[in-house]
Amino acid sequence: MRSVATVKTVLVKTAILLVFATIASFAFTQTPSEATAPKYFFVLLKRPQNPPQLSKEATEKLQEEHMANIRTMHAEHKLVIAGPFTDDTSLRGVFVLRAESLSQVQEFANGDPAIKAGRLAAEVHGPWAIDSDAIHPPSTPEGMEQYTLVFMKKGEKWNPAQPGFMDTLKPHGAFVQQMIEQGKIAIAGHFPFKDPGDLHGVAIFRVGGDDTAKLVQDDPTVKAGLLKPEIHPWITGKGVLAPGQAMQQ
Numbered sequence: 001m002r003s004v005a006t007v008k009t010v011l012v013k014t015a016i017l018l019v020f021a022t023i024a025s026f027a028f029t030q031t032p033s034e035a036t037a038p039k040y041f042f043v044l045l046k047r048p049q050n051p052p053q054l055s056k057e058a059t060e061k062l063q064e065e066h067m068a069n070i071r072t073m074h075a076e077h078k079l080v081i082a083g084p085f086t087d088d089t090s091l092r093g094v095f096v097l098r099a100e101s102l103s104q105v106q107e108f109a110n111g112d113p114a115i116k117a118g119r120l121a122a123e124v125h126g127p128w129a130i131d132s133d134a135i136h137p138p139s140t141p142e143g144m145e146q147y148t149l150v151f152m153k154k155g156e157k158w159n160p161a162q163p164g165f166m167d168t169l170k171p172h173g174a175f176v177q178q179m180i181e182q183g184k185i186a187i188a189g190h191f192p193f194k195d196p197g198d199l200h201g202v203a204i205f206r207v208g209g210d211d212t213a214k215l216v217q218d219d220p221t222v223k224a225g226l227l228k229p230e231i232h233p234w235i236t237g238k239g240v241l242a243p244g245q246a247m248q249q
Contacts (some may be wrong), residue, residue, distance in 0.1 A: 041105040041126035043095040048121045065113035083236030130189035143238030146245040148205040148212040150229050154198040157225035171220035186241035206244050
């Protein structure tokens with residue numbers, strides 16, 4: 001028989017998943033024209049190394065405020081994809097925000113109560129060069145699906161200053177397109193070279209982690225040491241992207 005604490009934890013997690021799914025249901029009620037379409041930015045929500053310690057009551061209140069802000073960003077057509085990681089790392093979740101500029105999306109992120117309180121930190125990347133047609137309205141507001149998110153980081157042989165470097169990246173684009181056509185990738189895109197850090201792009205695979213790990217090893221740029229994959233399990237609202245995997249019971 002489950003303890004009261006365990007039941008409460010399950011209920012809290014279920015509520016969070018419902019919020020992420022509900023977010024997706026409001027993101028597509030307004031579509032900008034091609035001429036004025038804003039850019040998309042990828043935001044990593046991380047746990048800081050030394051977050052402030054809060055009481056149980058303060059933590060619960062902050063979580064409620066965080067979720068309320070998520071719903072507000074949705075209603076304002078800023079947030080188009082959201083979902084948590086399901087492994088135990090410092091990475092907590094993902095926002096894909098629609099904005100006019102990097103500074104604007106940073107402002108959106110910094111307005112989150114959990115970030116203001118120092119319990120979360122936002123790492124913003126972008127614009128994210130993705131096909132916006134790959135993002136859809138969810139099929140059901142409360143449904144969730146599993147995906148495998150892959151960070152394509154700069155490998156040991158990454159050197160944009162090298163003559164002909166752009167040509168060495170072309171096989172990566174062809175590989176991604178092939179994976180999309182085969183139903184392995186739901187959405188993928190790269191960040192500008194000037195983006196700080198070693199994260200070059202992100203791909204969201206529709207298959208499990210083991211299959212994803214095998215597939216990315218066939219990427220020509222991974223084989224050549226230009227890119228290095230980092231793999232994490234992740235979930236989002238059902239129907240937002242091309243179908244992933246059913247949630248495990």
